[in-house]
Structures are given as C-alpha cells and as structure tokens.
Amino acid sequence: MIKKYLTFTVKAFQRTLTYRFELWMELLINVLFMLVYVYLWKALYTGRTSVEGYDLNGILTYIVVSQTLLTFTFTLRIARIIEEKVRTGEVVTDLMKPIDFQLMTLATAAGTSSHTALFNMLPKFLLFYGAFGLSLPPSLLTLSLFIMSVVLGYVILFSIEFIIGIFAFWLVEIRGLYAFVIWGLAMLFSGYFLPLEFYPTFLAKVAAVLPFRAIIYFPTAIYTGQFIGEHLVTALLIQLAWVGALVGIGRLGYRAAFRKLVIQGG
Amino acid sequence: MPIITVEHLSKHFKVYKRRTGFWGNLSSTFSREHDIIKAVDNVNFTLERGELVGYIGANGAGKSTTIKMLTGILVPTSGHIDVMGLMPYRHRKENTRRIGVVFGQRTQLWWDLPVIDSFELLKHIYEIPQNLYKQNLEFFSELLQLQPFLSTPVRRLSLGQRMRCDLTAALLHNPEILYLDEPTIGLDVVAKEQVRQFLRQVNAERQVTVILTTHDLNDVEKVCQRLIIIDSGKIIYNGAIDALKKRYGKTRLLIVDLAQAYSDIQLEGVDLTRRDGNRIWLAFDRDTTSASEVIAQLTARYEIQDLTISEPEIEEIVRRIYELGMH
Numbered sequence: 001m002i003k004k005y006l007t008f009t010v011k012a013f014q015r016t017l018t019y020r021f022e023l024w025m026e027l028l029i030n031v032l033f034m035l036v037y038v039y040l041w042k043a044l045y046t047g048r049t050s051v052e053g054y055d056l057n058g059i060l061t062y063i064v065v066s067q068t069l070l071t072f073t074f075t076l077r078i079a080r081i082i083e084e085k086v087r088t089g090e091v092v093t094d095l096m097k098p099i100d101f102q103l104m105t106l107a108t109a110a111g112t113s114s115h116t117a118l119f120n121m122l123p124k125f126l127l128f129y130g131a132f133g134l135s136l137p138p139s140l141l142t143l144s145l146f147i148m149s150v151v152l153g154y155v156i157l158f159s160i161e162f163i164i165g166i167f168a169f170w171l172v173e174i175r176g177l178y179a180f181v182i183w184g185l186a187m188l189f190s191g192y193f194l195p196l197e198f199y200p201t202f203l204a205k206v207a208a209v210l211p212f213r214a215i216i217y218f219p220t221a222i223y224t225g226q227f228i229g230e231h232l233v234t235a236l237l238i239q240l241a242w243v244g245a246l247v248g249i250g251r252l253g254y255r256a257a258f259r260k261l262v263i264q265g266g
Numbered sequence: 267m268p269i270i271t272v273e274h275l276s277k278h279f280k281v282y283k284r285r286t287g288f289w290g291n292l293s294s295t296f297s298r299e300h301d302i303i304k305a306v307d308n309v310n311f312t313l314e315r316g317e318l319v320g321y322i323g324a325n326g327a328g329k330s331t332t333i334k335m336l337t338g339i340l341v342p343t344s345g346h347i348d349v350m351g352l353m354p355y356r357h358r359k360e361n362t363r364r365i366g367v368v369f370g371q372r373t374q375l376w377w378d379l380p381v382i383d384s385f386e387l388l389k390h391i392y393e394i395p396q397n398l399y400k401q402n403l404e405f406f407s408e409l410l411q412l413q414p415f416l417s418t419p420v421r422r423l424s425l426g427q428r429m430r431c432d433l434t435a436a437l438l439h440n441p442e443i444l445y446l447d448e449p450t451i452g453l454d455v456v457a458k459e460q461v462r463q464f465l466r467q468v469n470a471e472r473q474v475t476v477i478l479t480t481h482d483l484n485d486v487e488k489v490c491q492r493l494i495i496i497d498s499g500k501i502i503y504n505g506a507i508d509a510l511k512k513r514y515g516k517t518r519l520l521i522v523d524l525a526q527a528y529s530d531i532q533l534e535g536v537d538l539t540r541r542d543g544n545r546i547w548l549a550f551d552r553d554t555t556s557a558s559e560v561i562a563q564l565t566a567r568y569e570i571q572d573l574t575i576s577e578p579e580i581e582e583i584v585r586r587i588y589e590l591g592m593h
Binding site: 003004007008011014015018089090092093095096097098099261262 | 334337339340341355358359360362363367369372373374376378379383386387390391392393419
C-alpha cells in the first residue's frame with residue numbers, strides 16, 4: 001500500500017533529472033536574489049545591533065533559511081499540474097486506476113521536492129552558511145524539530161496548491177487564483193520576506209489566522225531559536241492542525257470535483 | 267451469465283445555450299436556457315465472457331459516452347449497468363482493478379519516463395505480483411516486439427510504438443475486460459494490422475473480453491465477431507457481422523455519371539440512395555434485378571457518361587444504415 005505510492009516518489013525524483021538545465025537556472029536566479037536580500041539587510045543593520053530580537057547574524061540566518069525554504073513555493077507547481085490534467089483530460093486516466101488521487105499527487109510532489117531539497121536547497125544553503133558565517137540550530141533536538149516543521153510546512157503548502165488546483169474543475173483558468181494566493185497571500189504572510197515580528201500589528205493579526213506563516217516562518221523561527229519550549233510546541237501543533245484541516249478540505253474538494261466530472265461528463 | 271449487462275441505459279447532457287452579443291451575454295448570466303442532448307438513449311445489450319465486440323457509430327453517436335459509463339467514470343442518467351457483478355461508477359476502484367482501458371487519443375504512460383518505468387509504476391499501482399508481472403512483460407514484449415524501445419522515454423516513441431506500449435500497459439494486470447476507444451486512430455496500415463492481430467491473439471489465448479470502438483470498419487471486419495451499431499444514442503444493429511452482410515449485402519450499388527442533372531429520375535426496382543450534382547447512386551437487389559436491366563433502363567431514358575458497379579463492403583452497409591436507418 002505505502003510501496004505503491006513510494007514508487008511515484010521515486011519516479012518523480014528520477015524524472016526531475018531530465019530537466020537539469022531548468023534546475024540550474026532556478027538555482028542561479030535564486031542565489032542572486034538571496035545575495036541581494038543578504039546585502040540589503042546588511043545595509044539596513046548598519047549602526048544597529050538588534051531589531052525585534054534579531055541581531056545581524058540572526059537576521060541573516062533568518063533570511064537565508066527562509067529564502068531556502070521559499071524554493072519549495074516556486075518549484076512545487078502542483079496547482080498547475082492539476083490544471084493541466086483537467087484541461088487535457090488526463091485526469092480521466094488517473095480516475096481509471098485503483099489509486100487515491102490526493103496521495104498520488106502528494107507522493108509525486110514529494111519526489112520532485114526531495115530532489116530540489118538535495119540538489120538545490122542544501123548546496124545553496126551551505127554556500128551562504130559558509131560565505132556569511134551563519135548560525136546552526138542551537139541543538140540537535142532543535143535541528144530535528146526544525147526538519148519536522150519543514151515537512152509539516154511543506155504539506156501545508158502542498159495542500160493549499162492542491163486545493164487551488166481542484167478549482168480547475170470549475171474554473172477554466174486558475175492562474176489568477178494561483179497568483180493571488182501563492183504570489184500574493186503566501187508571499188505576504190509566510191514570512192519569507194522578513195520575520196513576522198517586523199509586521200505592523202494588524203498585519204501580524206491577519207497572518208496569525210492564516211495558514212501561510214506555518215509554511216516558512218514557523219520552521220525558520222525554530223531554526224533561529226526564536227521559538228523555544230512551549231512556543232515551539234504550540235507552533236508544531238498549529239502546523240499539525242493546518243495539515244489536518246487543509247488535507248481534509250482538499251479531499252472533500254476533489255471528491256466533489258470527481259463527482260461533478262463523473263455526473264456531468266468531461 | 268453475461269460479463270456485461272446493460273439495461274435501459276441513458277445518459278443525458280444539459281447543453282447551455284449561449285446568446286451572442288452584449289445583452290445576450292448579460293441575460294445568459296442570469297437565466298440560462300438549455301437543451302437536453304440524449305448522448306445515450308435507452309441502450310440494451312449484453313456481452314459474454316471472451317467475446318470480441320465492435321461498438322461503432324458516427325462522431326457523437328454515443329460510443330465514448332457508453333464506454334465511460336462502463337468503465338465507471340460517468341454516472342448514467344438512468345438505467346442499469348452490471349460489469350462482473352459490480353456497478354462501475356459505485357465500485358470504481360474495484361472495477362478498475364479488473365479492467366484495462368486504452369484510449370487511442372491519449373496515453374496512460376508517463377511522458378518523460380522510459381517505457382519500462384511506466385510499466386514498473388503500473389506494477390505497483392495494480393499490485394501485480396512480481397512473477398506474474400515478469401511473465402506478462404515477457405509475453406507482451408515478445409508479441410509486440412517492444413524490446414528495442416523499452417528504455418526510450420515515451421515522448422520519443424512513434425504513434426505505433428506508443429500504442430503497442432499502451433496495449434501492454436492496459437493488460438499487465440490481467441484484466442478480464444479490455445475497453446479500447448479508437449485504438450487504431452492515426453496508425454499506418456502496418457501498425458493497424460499489428461494491433462488487430464494482437465487483439466485477436468489476446469482474445470483467443472487469454473480469454474479477455476474485448477469491446478472496441480472505432481471509425482475504421484476494417485478493424486471490425488478483421489477483428490470482431492459481433493457488431494453493435496449506435497446512432498444518435500440508440501442501438502440500431504446488434505448481431506453478427508456475417509448476418510449484417512447477408513441482410514444488407516444483397517444490395518448492389520450502381521454509381522452513374524449523367525450527362526446533365528436530370529430533375530426527376532424514375533427507374534423501376536431501383537432506389538436512388540444519393541445524389542451529388544450529375545452523379546447518382548442507385549441501389550438494387552441482386553436477387554430480383556440484374557445490373558443489365560438497370561443499365562438498359564438508364565440508357566433508354568437518360569444520357570450517361572460513365573458508370574461503375576460496386577459490391578457492398580461492410581463500410582458501405584454501415585454508411586447506408588447511418589443514412590437511412592434500419593429497415
């Protein structure tokens with residue numbers, strides 16, 4: 001049962017190797033963006049020692065970790081893949097297999113993203129870590145909790161994209177919705193641009209009721225040691241709750257979508 | 267007991283009318299009129315295990331809609347379908363385990379992966395035991411000569427090669443029924459013949475029940491034992507191909523080029539089936555009327571430039587059934 005889906009992960013991992021050029025380009029652009037951000041923050045911190053609890057080293061670590069995690073956001077493409085499947089009718093082929101669509105999509109995404117993590121995110125992070133003398137997580141336990149939080153954040157991002165993708169069954173075109181949620185809401189509230197502590201109160205309040213901060217801000221804050229003890233556990237529990245809720249919504253969504261397709265015809 | 271039973275099966279689609287122009291668009295937004303299209307209209311048939319049946323009809327006749335309902339990805343508006351004791355749309359997953367499906371226009375293989383990787387994936391999806399998988403893969407590779415391109419990515423295969431791989435993909439898990447929706451579309455003559463021979467062999471050696479839709483009546487003539495013809499959602503013929511030929515094959519066809527377009531053509535014992543400018547198609551029963559009689563009548567009354575006699579092929583028979591309906 002698990003093996004069935006793991007095969008999708010392995011195949012997706014292999015498939016990513018086919019598009020090496022694209023991967024190198026993404027890596028290059030992303031490294032340049034990170035450099036700009038790092039130098040921007042260095043400049044902003046001239047003459048300051050600490051802002052909102054972040055010293056220069058702390059903020060640089062935050063920026064590099066969050067920028068690295070952001071890579072998932074622009075390499076996942078799950079919404080687009082589902083839209084494409086609906087548009088071309090390929091989704092019918094999936095329906096004709098004894099397989100769970102959501103799990104299959106997640107397994108496939110995990111394959112692509114493992115590849116991204118290993119050959120894009122890790123080298124990129126190590127490069128900046130070495131070049132700017134960043135910090136590591138305070139302990140091995142924090143490191144493992146950070147990784148756990150990254151995985152949970154990833155599933156949240158996946159679920160949001162999955163839900164957007166499901167809208168393709170009703171809307172002809174989801175690019176607008178995708179841009180609004182992923183490039184708008186998620187960028188604003190995930191905390192990739194700057195730590196959410198820096199946000200004005202009302203924006204921070206909005207961020208607190210949305211799932212996006214659980215994608216990047218939570219794991220990054222765990223890494224940098226902003227979240228410790230009770231705070232850290234709460235963050236993980238909030239992530240778990242969002243995973244449950246969003247996976248559930250995605251499931252209901254695709255059931256309704258398939259029912260529509262199956263009753264009305266494609 | 268039949269493997270497939272279809273009773274009073276109907277599928278109606280609502281098609282919304284769109285009015286044109288600004289006000290038309292605006293009013294469409296608030297109230298939408300619709301037409302009901304009866305894609306499948308009170309269809310009944312049964313298939314016995316091991317049968318090889320051709321399901322044919324013109325574009326939009328309801329072929330694919332029927333196949334989609336049989337495979338469980340479309341819910342009937344009314345009527346009943348029983349496939350191996352299952353209701354396909356209600357037991358979709360269970361049903362998919364026991365059927366194989368090939369759409370000629372679409373592949374179920376993974377575009378970027380080598381063919382063999384797609385087969386591996388299917389092995390896991392259908393949870394095919396390793397020894398059965400190996401045995402089947404060997405069998406089909408041999409029969410369809412897949413060996414030379416097993417490690418080629420699907421996107422680089424020719425259409426004929428891809429179809430051979432898709433046929434294998436649909437059969438790896440030993441399905442009891444194989445649904446084929448236009449499996450020979452776009453293939454050249456050699457590739458078509460390969461697919462036909464393969465289907466005959468799979469049907470004979472593995473007792474797979476095969477139902478195939480096609481536009482190419484050669485497929486039907488060379489592969490199927492039985493023919494179901496659907497037109498405008500209704501079944502208009504269901505029976506052996508030989509019987510169809512016997513019943514309609516008595517008719518011969520005379521194609522005549524007249525010197526001018528006569529407004530009124532009257533001949534005894536002859537049906538004027540088609541007319542295109544100066545060319546007319548005349549059908550007559552070979553048991554009661556001879557060709558020379560018809561030609562004699564023609565030359566006596568009209569000026570003729572050219573004529574040919576044709577024996578009806580299945581294609582012509584079916585075309586006539588589409589055009590005239592069953593008599």
